[in-house]
Amino acid sequence: MEFISQHPVLVVSLVKIVILLLVALTTLAYLTWFERKVVAHIQSRWGPYYVGAHGLLQPLADGVKFLFKEDVTPPSSDKLLYILAPFLALSLALTTLALIPFGPATIYIFGQPTKLIIANVDVSLLFLFAITSIGVYGVALAGWSSNSKYPLLGGLRSSAQMISYEVAMTLSVVGVLLVAGSFNFNEIIEHQAGYYWNFIPRWHVVPQIVGFLCYMTCAVAETNRVPFDLPEGETELVAGFHTEYSSFKFAMFFMAEYANMITVSCLATILFFGGWLSPFPDSWMWTQYIPGAGLLLLGIYLAYDTVRNMRGIARMQLAVVTILSLGIGALCLLPSVMPVVQGPFWFLSKVLVILFFYVLTRGTLPRFRYDQLMAFGWKLLLPVSLVNLVATAAWFVYGWVKQG
Amino acid sequence: MLLLDHLWIILALPLAGAAINGLFGKNWPKSAVNSVAIGSVSLAFLAVAELVREFSLLGADQIPWVKSYFTWITAGAFRVDFALRVDQLTIVMLLTVSFVGMLIHIYSTGYMEHEGGYYRFFSYLNLFMFFMLTLVMAANIVVMFVGWEGVGLCSYLLIGFWFLKKTAADAGKKAFIVTRLGDFGFTVGILLLFWTFGTVDFGEIFAKASQHPVGTGILTSICLLLFTGAIGKSAQLPLYVWLPDAMEGPTPVSALIHAATMVTAGVYMVARMNPLFSRAPIAMLAVAIVGAATAFYSATIGLVQTDIKKVLAYSTVSQLGYMFLGCGVGAYAAGIFHLMTHAFFKGLLFLAAGSVIHAIGGEQDMQKMGGLRKKIPVTYWTMLIATLAITGLPPFAGFFSKDEILYSAFAGPYANTILYGVGLAAALLTSFYMFRLIFLTFFGEARYDEHKVHAHESPKNMLVPLVILAILSTVGGWLAAPKLLGGEDYFHNFLGPVFAAADKLAPAVEMNEAAAHTLELELSGLAVVIALIGFFLAWWFYIRSPKTPDKLAESLRGPYTVLLHKYYVDEIYLALIVRPLLWISTNVLWHGADEGVIDGAVNGTGRVAREAGGQLRELQSGNARSYATWVVIGAVGVTALLLGLWRVVR
Amino acid sequence: MSLPFILFFVFAFIAVMGAVLLILAHEPIHSALALILVMVSLAVLYLLLGAEFIAAVQIIVYAGAIMVLFVFVIMLLNAGVEERTNWSKIAKYAGLPLGIFLLLELAHFLARSGAGATTANGPGASNAAFSTRALSELLFQKYLFPFEATSILILIAILGALVLAKKDS
């Protein structure tokens, strides 16, 4: 006990971790719902609809399903690794979230002042890359330990793919590092404060547009998403590295994938879209009300929807959601809470936009061929990001901008 | 100030040319090789011109302009920068070397047209330019020495250019080795210099030297040693023997290296070192004596030679003698001036001679020429001009330079009547054998087989340099035309600063203006008369009554043969030096030291190694794990050792 | 027992265990994982020593690239249980004692020198993190030439790997 009182930081971090985990896992779950909905609408379907209002309970149902399915372990598999792999994948995917700053505001937990970030490391970006680079093992080991052909191929493919695109990804980010002159996320974000002609925000997308495009492409590839989802390309290797996996282990891979999506989107937001910075000049005071107002409007619409369309149990469920959003909206309008909320709100909304882009690509783009994938990575992305890097460096050397 | 800041460009250009031609030229068409070679050299010349322009803008306090590029050697106190130095003397040399060099490059394209190893030739030629420019621009004696040896190397390569011809190869070797004798002295001189002044940089040396008392033994010995180098390089008595043989090389080479530039390096060096020499009167006397002696001596040999290039070679030696005489009597400017004019007219003479040889299909013996006047007019006229110049007839270049030297030998600060007399005699001989050459070559009836050989004028690219040089050897002298001959003595005023130190030391000559002028007039008149006498003798002997020479040869059989065999010097050297050396090398060094000791040791080592290997190879089980273990054993041993040492340290 | 000590001992133990596993494992892939374990724990120790950048690089390059390469090759060659031949007698008998001996020697030696070092400037060096900026400045100014040299080395390595692994058609 006294050990804990000696190290209050530990306690605070613990609390924060718990909160973050809860939020993250729910987000994961509802991300699947979100994706299915969007894809469905792209294909002019309804998507999940019957479990709960607008299928809002679908993720829950899926989770339950996964939990209660039989967990098959292939006899010829390498048991240890077979079990280790999914844990590795998921835990690493979630760990990265610890480095993400959600807002500038300082909050108090047990009277301990602390920021909206779990680990504010000096070299956060490097650490994030470090963790993601370890993430390869989850897939590779899964492929290997299943001791069967398709998973092996899938594992090989995905590890090759991840290594290849990691290079380009890192390089495309270095440009931003040059501009910001720091590895620390908060510093990078703060460096993006200010406005061109005091209304266009000084985000890094503007000077680093090339880097951003490279980054997004690599990010999609890193997370094995369409159009780069060859490791689990159904038409080629059944389900790739997790063919042999079933039940909750499979679910873990699934969650890991979405967690990676979130991480990568957060990273994009931080590096290129000014993280928790508001897109509007601070001089415009009314922007402070946007979060609350937005949620209130959403609540009102939901209320209307509830009354108008919903019947029976669905109506209650949606009512709950309505009350939640109205309540949170009202909460956000409290003068004490408002400043705290700004950062997270903008951050999350930006992340959401990028995730939407993700889903959009998935819904619309066809899959690459493997050699095309490799050629694309090595022969196009890598050179381009290198050129971008060199250009940025030259930019500084010949002093066209001031370094942050 | 582009070039003042980037002096290295001037060096880089020919070097690049040499590299490109040497590496890639083999399979290139001649045109390509030409453009590279000539291009680089002409660019170098332009660079020099630009340099001169910028130099003219410099204030007097900025001269000498020294630029140090990097530290080349440092060993204790011994520190050598790769530094370049530009002052008036350098400028003169640069202009001469680069310009004459360029002309001769152009000439060579015509002369070497039908020779093999075309690219090789030009690569060497460019390399030579590089080293010569280095020598001239060096700011310390070590860099100068690099250039010094470099030109020696190129001379060797180019003399032996037709290395399949034994005489040529031998001549190359001879040139290299004989020069080396001089260089030995030079090297020792350098070391002594460093030992005395603790630096090799000219500027510092001169500064230190100016505090040094006059005529100390150490200074004298330094100067004498350096002068030994000059003797070797500029073919003075007694090391002149290599130069005549060097004529085995292609004529452009003789013109560039053995007349215009390299052989004058010695003179340049002496002039460069004037603050030292002027502090060592004995050394200066030695320089003057050697110069005068050589001038006369080789002129005598020149009288009877029949090979046209040999004659020119001996004349070169004697002219170099003049230059040294000039330096020796303290008229450095005059010496350098003669160097320049000589570069013009002697270069011209060689090129013209080459043109003659070219014209009658490679014949070099003057007794097989004659009557070429009509056949090859341009060559004839240019060569005539050159001859007039070298014999010192006004208003040609040679007149002024020679006249100066003689004047200062007679009435200069270090005047010495005997030397003057010798010089005058040499002048007489010079004009005689030069006109003899002209008459034998161009006058009288053709002594070659008209049916076999069709004498023809050389191509444009050979004639153009001739003409240009002819013009220079005509007007070149007026730069230094003294006042009373209606000239403004630009040259001296220009070089003044360089030799200021020397002139300051020189004993004053008590003589009033008028007297000086009259004396100078008389002397130059005398010189001209002497030259004319030489001309008439030659005319009498070879035009008027061609029988006379042979009669004379009959009546003076002894001296004639002696001269014909060049005083048997080569034979003497052979007997006294070469043979013994050869014997020692063969029996002691080769069979004794090399085969016995060194080879024995090497073979012994080999045998031991083989035996040991035979035993040790058993360890090579081919099992990498065993190897690994051996490595570990080694590691353990080393660590143990370290621990032991650690204890000792503690 | 303060936090750094706890962390040190925990991760030191993990590292040693990893190394031992590396030796004992029969399957190369297990050895690889053990080695990854060692590397990660070493990275943590680097953090303890305040070398954040190196820790990150250690994980990214070593664990994230090099070891992935190893795992990849193992998967590619499908390397199974290694056969325990014992044809090298000397390795069989002398190997272990030598290893232990060297270990002891080194420990002795390093501990001494380390003690010397620590006493040299104050017992227990401070744990303030090394600044990455300073490191980079050192790397790109004092050690610029070695840096470039290594880049050339990498290039050559890439070419070499290509040439070796390429199926000569």
Added chain:
Amino acid sequence: MTAVPISYYLVLSAVLFGLGVVAFVFKRNIITIFMAIELMLNAVNLAFVAFARAHNQLDGLVFVFFVIVVAAAEAAVGLAIVITIVQNRESLNIERINLLKF
């Protein structure tokens, strides 16, 4: 909060190095032997960092950096070699690859 004495780290690195040596001698699988080498390199790196900390000088870290880079190059080439060996000799056992002898 007192820091861990440097000598602890050094001893640890020595231990790891020793284990690396043992692995190097005792493993038969070429790839594993490679890993043993990597392990030794890591041990050395630890020592480097520890010394850097002891003297509060960054040069040690730079050396670690270089070691890592070189290790990467070595792994790339080495594994390529391993692949070729296996393609030619169908065995990963280093004791079977024993042509390199008198």
